Amino acid sequence: MSIRVLFFASIADLARAREMSVEPEGDGFTVGALRRRLEKDIPRLAGKLGKCAAAVNQAVVGAEAGLKNGDEVAFLPPVSGGTA
Amino acid sequence: MTRVGPEPISAEAALRAVADPACGGVAVFLGVVRDADAGRKVTxxxxxxxxxxxxxxxxxxxxxxxxxxxxxxxxLEHRTGRLAVGEASVVVAVSSPHRAEAFAACREGIERIKAELPVWKKEFGRGGAVWKEEKALRPARRRRKTRVSPRKAR
Structure with missing residues (x-):
């Protein structure tokens, strides 16, 4: 078991991957720590993941949210929104 | 009824799906691919x-x-995949006894889809393709157990 990470849109293009798996770094591993680790391991993502919302198991969470084996973490870029 | 996927959107099918003998008001919103964005031609x-x-x-x-x-x-339906100018990407259809509620619910539906749905768009046009990533995705509203009074239509 590990953490399943999903990328979309411009982030998937930059990462050249839509999905990867990450081993959590012990207890207390958080979304923020995962974000920092991905930006370090994939230099093209440096400075990019902070602009994304993060969803754990499909619910948007903050950087302090804890992660455990089996979680699905998606980095969600800003959306178009459009003009009402 | 909700759907996210590559199937083409049919306004007629949506209208049939919401038809109800108790409803005198039906509102439908279609979001359609435009031929330009901020002055740039979109194909x-x-x-x-x-x-x-x-x-x-x-x-x-x-x-x-x-x-x-x-x-x-x-x-509430959102289409995925590559769409040409004029094709519908999103439909919201609602029926209610009277028109005011139908308009209000339809408007609220599309505004929330635009802010909360994890769907991204890549525009193809002159100079290639660009992802349109402009507004931070808004977390889906937390559902409260105690919401009893209807929200005012905005």
Whole structure:
């Protein structure tokens, strides 16, 4: 078991991957720590993941949210929104 | 009824799905691919979704619309894949006894889809393709157990 990470849109293009798996770094591993680790391991993502919302198991969470084996973490870029 | 996927959107099918003998008002909104954006010619748009989450978000919006408005039929659909100018990417259709509630629920449905749905668009046009990433995705509203009074239509 590990953490399943999903990328979309411009982030998937930059990462050249839509999905990867990450081993959590012990207890207390958080979304923020995962974000920092991905930006370090994939230099093209440096400075990019902070602009994304993060969803754990499909619910948007903050950087302090804890992660455990089996979680699905998606980095969600800003959306178009459009003009009402 | 909600759907996220590559199937073409049919306004007629959505209208049939929300038809109800108790409803005198039916409102439908179609979002359609435009031929230009901020002065740049657009030839197509590709929509990419986080499908499982997007379905959950649409289901949550449907539940909230039903709580907040006296609607009978609700259809919320977003298409994915590459669409040409003029093709519909999103449809919201609602039916209610009277028109005011139908307009209000339809408007609320599309505004929430635009802000909360994890679907991204890549515009194809002169100079290549660009992802349109402009507004931070808004977390889906937390559903409260105690919401009893309908929200005012905005």
């Amino acid at each position: 197509a748009i590709e929509y990419e979704a986080y499908p499982d989450m997007a379905r959950g978000v649409l289901d949550g919006i449907e539940r909230d619309l039903r709580k907040a408005h006296p609607v009978k039929g609700v259809v």
